[in-house]
Amino acid sequence: MxxxxxxxxxxxxxGGIAFWIxxxxxxxxxxxxxxxxxxxxxxxxxxxxxxxASCHTAPNSDAxxxxxxxxxxxxxxxFGTFIAPNISPDATHGIGGWTVIEFANAxxxxxxxxxxxxxxxxxxxxxxxMEAQDVVDLKAFMETLPxxxxxxxxxxxxxxxxxxxxxxxxxxxxxxxxxVMKNTPNAEVTRGRYLAEALAHCGECHTPRNxxxxxxxxxxxxxxxxxxxxxVPAITPDQLxxxxxxxxxxxxxxxxxxxxxxxxxxxxxxxxxxxLSGEDRAxxxxxxxxxxxP
Amino acid sequence: MKTKFFLATAAVAMMGAGLSxxxxxxxxxxxxxxxxxxxQMQLYAHNLGVLGAMAKGDMDYNAETAQAAADNLxxxxxxxxxxxxxxxxxxxxxNNRASPDIWTNFPDVVTKAGALSTAAGDMAAAAGKxxxxxxxxxxPLGGACGACHKAYRTK
Ligand code: HEC
Ligand code: HEC
Ligand code: HEC
Numbered sequence: 299m300x301x302x303x304x305x306x307x308x309x310x311x312x313g314g315i316a317f318w319i320x321x322x323x324x325x326x327x328x329x330x331x332x333x334x335x336x337x338x339x340x341x342x343x344x345x346x347x348x349x350x351a352s353c354h355t356a357p358n359s360d361a362x363x364x365x366x367x368x369x370x371x372x373x374x375x376x377f378g379t380f381i382a383p384n385i386s387p388d389a390t391h392g393i394g395g396w397t398v399i400e401f402a403n404a405x406x407x408x409x410x411x412x413x414x415x416x417x418x419x420x421x422x423x424x425x426x427x428m429e430a431q432d433v434v435d436l437k438a439f440m441e442t443l444p445x446x447x448x449x450x451x452x453x454x455x456x457x458x459x460x461x462x463x464x465x466x467x468x469x470x471x472x473x474x475x476x477x478v479m480k481n482t483p484n485a486e487v488t489r490g491r492y493l494a495e496a497l498a499h500c501g502e503c504h505t506p507r508n509x510x511x512x513x514x515x516x517x518x519x520x521x522x523x524x525x526x527x528x529x530v531p532a533i534t535p536d537q538l539x540x541x542x543x544x545x546x547x548x549x550x551x552x553x554x555x556x557x558x559x560x561x562x563x564x565x566x567x568x569x570x571x572x573x574l575s576g577e578d579r580a581x582x583x584x585x586x587x588x589x590x591x592p
Numbered sequence: 593m594k595t596k597f598f599l600a601t602a603a604v605a606m607m608g609a610g611l612s613x614x615x616x617x618x619x620x621x622x623x624x625x626x627x628x629x630x631x632q633m634q635l636y637a638h639n640l641g642v643l644g645a646m647a648k649g650d651m652d653y654n655a656e657t658a659q660a661a662a663d664n665l666x667x668x669x670x671x672x673x674x675x676x677x678x679x680x681x682x683x684x685x686x687n688n689r690a691s692p693d694i695w696t697n698f699p700d701v702v703t704k705a706g707a708l709s710t711a712a713g714d715m716a717a718a719a720g721k722x723x724x725x726x727x728x729x730x731x732p733l734g735g736a737c738g739a740c741h742k743a744y745r746t747k
Contacts, residue, residue, distance in 0.1 A: 360739065528747035547648055551734030557640040559737035561745050568738060572731055 321466025323409040326402045330430040336398075336438025344436045346573040347497040348425065352566035353382045356448070361569035367392070368446035373419045374526040375511065378455030380419040388445035401437050402430070408469065415465035417453070418473075418511065426475040427496035472512030483588060490585025493578055498570070500582075503530045503563060519589065527562055534589055545583035546576070622681050626688045629676035632668060639664045640733065643719060647727045659720035665733075666712040673705070683746045691744045701744060708736040 345351070351365040357372070359365070369384040386392035393401065400411040408415055408422035416422065428436075458464060478495060482488040494500045504519045521532035532538065540548070544555045552560040552568040560568050571579055618626075642661040645651035682692040694701050711732040718725035 358743070361735075543648060547644070551644075551730050552738040553640065553644055553730070553734050557637040557644055559734055559741055561738070561741035562747065565738040565742035568734070572735070 317467070321415075321463050321470070323413055323415060323466065324407055324469075325409055326399065326406055326430075328399050331398050331402060331434060334398075334431055334434045336434040336436075338435070338438040338442050341432075341435035341437070341439030343574055343578070344428075344432045344497065345439050346570045347493055347578070348428075348436065349498060349566060349570050350385070350436075350440070352563075352570065353420075354385050361566075363573070364443055366444050366446050367440070368448040370448060370451065375419060376509075376525065377459040377511065378453060380417055380453045380455070381451045382420075383450045384446055384448050385440070386443060386446040387441050388447055391447050391449055392445060394441075394445065398434055398437060402433050405433060405436075408465075408473075414462045415469065416462075417455075417465065418468065421499040421502045423469075423473045423475060423513075424496055424499035424502065426473070427477070427492070432497075468510065468512070472508075472510070474513075474515060478515055478518045479585070479589065482585075486581050486584045487588045489578070490581035490583070490588075493582050494585050498567065498582070500533070500567075504533050519586070524563055530563075533586055535587055538586070542580065542583040542587055545586055546579040549579045549582060550576070618685050618687060622678055622685070623687065625676045625678050626681055626685075626690075629673060629690075630688070632671060632673065632676065635668045636665060636737070639668070643715065643726060644730065646723065647730050653723040653726070655720045655722075658726055659716075662712070662716040662719035662726075666709070666716045669705070669709045669712045689746045691746050694744050697743075701740070704736070704740040704743070707739065708733075711736040 351361070351367065353371055353373070354367040354369055355365045356368050356370050367384065367386040369382045371382045373380045373382070384392045387394040389395045393404075396404075396411065403409045404411070404416065404422070406422060406426045406428060408418065408420060410416060453460070477491060478501070479487075479491050482491055501513055501515075501518060502522075503524060504522050506514045506517050506520060506522050508514055519533050520537070522530040524530055538545075540555055548554060548560065549568060549571040551572065552565060554560070571582075639661040642651070643658060643665075646653045646658055677690070677694065679695055681688070682690045682694065684692065711729070715726070715729040715733055718729045
């Protein structure tokens, strides 16, 4: 009996150590950023492509070139409701004063300056693939935006999902930071892959999820679901029969080939992509066309 | 926002019950209003199709055709649509996609409709001049349609 107990205790300790390691926050390599300086002008298209304003502006605000990132939008999920924080340059309520490394850890690793895990409603798993220079430029651009003193609002998330440490386990299981499209046929598709997979996080809405909220990468862009909003269409080449030009034009203006206009969460993406270059829109369209037929 | 939306949906669903006949069919006057506004939207889409085909290069630019489509768009956006949106004629009736928020934020809906008229006016001023002007006017039009659909059209 005592022996069995000792075994159980040993197992529990081992399990605890495994949990501790699995849930330990991983961080960016600070050497990657050491020699880089930010350029706000180059950061602007990164900001629009990554869609930071879509989530971090006040609820129902109209898109602008210089958004106020006061936070406050609510994101429903099966695990509770997340409220986007203020990420304006305000030193008290926003992220003014964060170092480049703190910013990179938040955006690319989902780790806060004091080492806590962020919830994956913040699409840092996609942003993990961003180039270090783009991260630094993005920060420089965001520092030029207006500050807001809107206070942070607590998430409405119950036990056990409110234990941030356990998110380390989620990340360990689901945070796959590799490209979904392993090989690209040409430079245009490579650029499109970077925009679609790393910056614009198309997969966060267009890919189905498993019951724990992890992306089902085997069914990449095969149609998803936004809680509280509804189904998101498939955009794989076998499902979306639009021409490359139709896709690029939709991303620019929101007009479908039938000249209906995009609705729902996709309007945010169109607002952002209308601010990018025609080459970038064409590159994303080329990427969608290049996805292997399932 | 989401909670408010659900409450509003629930409230309007109850109100909508009064609009429907006992056999579950929608009042013909309400059904007609819904068809009329959907028809107005289809007229937008049709005329934009002409302008868009030129913008994309699927159709050769023709100043006269472009001007006619742009004038139509402006005229349709200027219709007085008051009677096409009777109280409670929202998506809870099952035959349309209008969000109940339309009736709680009516001034904002009017502002968004006004923004479309402005964009259509800019298109009418540009479409007959040259293709570059037409192309440039498409983006703001798409923005005006999309801004209202984002807020007030459901899936
Ligand atoms: C899909 C919505 C969404 C998008 C897009 C998004 N975020 Fe966030 N972001 C969130 C949510 C939700 C949180 C809160 C996470 C938490 O508290 O666990 C957050 C948290 C953050 C934080 C941490 C703030 C703090 O005070 O701790 C930073 C920094 C941040 N986001 C920056 C960005 C940047 C930069 C971008 C664009 C590259 C971006 N976000 C895009 C939803 C989003
Ligand atoms: C925030 C969620 C979200 C993100 C991110 C997103 N989409 Fe969408 N997308 C949607 C929704 C919702 C729709 C349906 C729009 C509608 O009903 O009008 C849609 C529709 C589309 C359509 C039209 C499909 C059809 O059959 O009508 C295309 C094409 C598309 N998205 C491409 C993309 C691409 C490419 C990206 C990344 C660059 C992207 N989307 C990112 C939510 C999103
Ligand atoms: C002021 C708000 C508003 C504006 C502006 C607007 N729409 Fe709509 N649209 C709606 C609403 C609400 C619906 C859903 C109506 C319904 O189902 O009864 C809709 C539905 C539609 C439909 C589907 C109609 C059908 O047959 O079911 C199309 C197509 C459409 N809109 C195209 C457009 C285009 C193109 C523009 C821009 C030129 C535009 N809309 C501008 C609010 C708007």
